[in-house]
Amino acid sequence: MTTSSVRPRVALPSLTLVQRLGLLAGVVAFIIPLAIDIPGLEPAGERMLAIFLLAILLWVTEAIPLYATATLVILLQVLMLSDQALVGGIGPLPPAASYFAALANPVIILFLGGFLIADGAHKYGLDRNLAAVLLRPFAGNARRSVLGLMAITALLSMFVSNTATAATMFAVVIPILAALPTGPARTGVALAIPVAANVGGIGTPVGSPPNAIALGALEAQGQGVSFIGWMFLAVPLMLVVLLFAWWFLTRRYIKADTPLVLELSANFDRSPAAIIFYVIAGSTVLLWLTEPLHGISSSTVGFIPVVALLATQVMSADDLRRLQWPVLWLVAGGIALGAGIGNSGLDAWLIGLLSWDALPLALLLLLLVGVSVGLSTVISNSATANLLVPLALSLAIGLPIDPTAVGVMVALACSLAMALPISTPPNAVAYATGEVPTSAMALSGFVIGGFGALLLALAMPSLWGALGLL
Template sequence: MSTVTARPRVRLPRLTLVQRLGLLLGSIAFLVPLLIRIPGLEPAGHRMLAIFLLAILFWVTEAIPLYATAVLVILLQVLMLSDQALVGGAGALPPAATYFATLANPVIILFLGGFLIADGAHKFGLDRSLAAVMLRPFAGNARLSLLGLMIITALLSMFVSNTATTATMFAVVIPILAALPAGSARTGVALAIPIAANIGGIGTPVGSPPNAIALGALEAAGQGISFIGWMLLAVPLMVVVLLFSWWFLSRRYIAADTPMSLELSADFDRSPAAMIFYLVAGTTVLLWLTEPLHGISSSTVGFLPVVALLATQVMGAEDIKRLQWPVLWLVAGGIALGAGIGKSGLDVWLLGLVAWETLPLTLMMVLLVGVSVGLSTVISHSAAANLLVPLTLSLAVGLPIDPTAVGVMVALACALGMALPISTPPNAIAYATGEVPTSEMIVSGVVIGGFGALLLALVMPTLWGVLGLL
């Protein structure tokens, strides 16, 4: 008698109280603008406000996964704010393709290439081997070794996702942690990795999703930035905040006489597939950095490794499956949200609620950065950027602020929200080691994030202007 293997049951995840409240409040908030007439807001604006409020509550409470909210936003825009809207009466509406196209926006293509390179670096062990080689000059002194760990983490995080970088670096430093005496030294090293990863992620457009969200919104507003252009704006801030972080962490946690061994071995893969990957990845990064010389857009360059690595079979279907598709969809949802806010006139109405022109420019910068850091501390950086970038870009249009500066500032500020274990996946990884008390993460996150926020709001706009970058 043959036996039939029972098919495993797929169980739905249990919703937390916060998620249930998010579903309820988000649904109510969605209905209110559709049922109540708001003076000064056009019908299309009412519909977009409903979508916007739902997105805020769903993203903040994570009532459904972040990427699910992103694609829900796109679907609702197609059904309510496009030429395929189920109900008319909202005036001339853009084609549905306007919203669907966000899923293949040039910024998405740029990130796709970045993700494939990052996955290949892990597949061939390039990330760990590079880390081992670059850490050798920093051996011998505990504080110098900490600086080396942070520099390597930040450099990797510029081109590899913050989460993957943190996981890779913890694989490198776990033996180092075990050799350190229990106490503050272990806490300092464990904190240094996620902090450096978060800071390093601001350095390039492919470093973190908020960067891509800002790039997409700026491109839609006719304010595109090249790959090297972003680096010129962001890397100075990255370097200063990274050095301050090292100074703070080393002084607080690492005694000058603390022994720290960095005996690491590099094992570069020399197989034909690995050599092809090195060539393609190196060429891609070189083309990104020299965009002003050859004029090929960073998104077009980003598609090069996708084609080259798949065509040569260096990477295949399994590698494609491992890519961070939820992140790409989340970025696409943010781009679609920004497009809808602008096309519906909701941006003009929202900004008209406050007399922004009466606020001093410096105070306005501090508020923008402060809100961005605060929000990204308690919700995902990507969700915070999705909510704030479209609104702040609209704000900049009617005020004496460069829209490019505003978009970049908000994206960079979102990376500085790192005071809690829930703030970023790198923080969660560090917390899971058991070496980082929440209280210490809060202290370090507030001090370092606060320093970076003040620098970003009060110094960077002036520096960008003096250097002629904006």
């Protein structure tokens, strides 16, 4: 008697009403600029406007996965705005390879190296062991312990993905939460992790996808920012917002006499593979931080650990498969979208719709930061950066401010949106613990994010200028 195994059917995910409406609206919005003549916009710009509107609606409604929309953007640009366009007649067009190149943009290579190091840190337990060691000076006092948790979370989030950092730190914090009495203190400790992960992610180019999107757009305009240069711009804001967040969370949720015991055992992997990983990861970070001294670009440095870790077999093909490829494709789609908006003249047309120069610069920057934070609160911060960074850089032309500052500001603002469980993956991780009510997350996100947005829009440009960073 023989038995036959029947492979289960793979069911397509069902779409919500919002997703179905997003698909319908996206198709309609895509067709309109192609069907009617838009005054003041060249045919190439009309085609790019169709792609842009489709991307906005698909990203906002998540009718298809974010990374799928990113790849669709690249494909449509090749089929409509390249030398391989199905319908020509709109003048000289860039080669299709220029759009496909977004998938191997130097910023993608930089993030590839960062992701591989982050996965290696988790594989060999480096992230959790470092957290345990670095937390020891903060033990003994509830508020001081929370400061330590937030500082270590932010530090890890500068080099490891926000999501992985939040998951790692909650592995440390869950036993602490279980020992605390039910009440505000548990909420405060649980909230401290996602807030610190979100804020820490702004500190380096590899800390958050919006940073990579801004870097790619700036490099396309010949205004690249070095790894250490980004840190000089972002870390002061990160530190001030982090300290404010600690002050707010502890004063609202955690009494000074709250008992808090930290489990601080560390057991570093001392196997040959782990030691090789420590050396390669540490050397990479050191090279990133000393880029002005040796002149090797951060993207090239980011590719070194990829080669070294794979060649030494410290990381394997299975590790490669586990990398966050959807995030890399999403960033690539944003880079391609920005290039298309600039090449087609759509940016100039969109900016020309309003008299931006009539607004005071401070109000304009506040509006730009506010829109970035607001939109990132309800949709992916990566999608928000994909949509706003190219427009912001075009808007900066002719204004009395360095375009680099504007691109960086939009990226940083996207990471300050943390008011809802859907705003960022660390928020979702915290919400899943059951210790963080949505109302508490909304309040802390509004207060901390709002404080950071005001500081970013009204103070940071002046500070950057005074320090000669731009």
